[in-house]
Amino acid sequence: METLELIIRISLVLHLLGFAAIMAGVLNETKRFKTGAPVNAGILHGSWLALLTGLIMTGLVYANGEEVNNLVLSIKGLGITGIFFIAYTFAKKDSAPKWVVPTIGLLTVINLAVAVVVGVTA
Structure with missing residues (x-):
């Protein structure tokens, strides 16, 4: 396995761990x-990690010469950016509006479903 492919796979693991952290945080607040x-x-922190590793992977996959589905990448990029900005906006508050954490959870599930069902590479 070449070095670039290994870095892409490590980035993917970190990307998925970011989404796992987001979902763990959402599930922790369900009550x-x-x-x-x-x-x-x-x-x-999960949204930071998912956003950063998603951007890194996008650049690395293009550098590796693979064909990617730009529509899927755009949808995923908008989703994780939305998750991050919603989380960042309400992170310092003791209590957020009722819609914030469930919306973050929904966007996370949609983001993962798009990646798995449609696929990122063309």
Whole structure:
């Protein structure tokens, strides 16, 4: 296995761990959905990790000469950017509006489903 391929796979593992951290943070706050759950550190740091590794992987896959589905990458990019900005906006507040944490969870599931069902490479 060549070095670039190994770096892409390590980035993918970190990307998935970021999404796992987001989902763990969302599931940790499910009891507070009705009153407005706070955005916890798992959600915020997981969104940072997923966003950063997604950008890195996009560049590395293009550099590796693979064909990618730009529509899927755009949808995933918008999704994780939305997750990050929602999380960052409400991270410092003790309680967020009722829609914030469930929306982050929904966007995370949609983002993962798009990647798995449609696929990123062409």
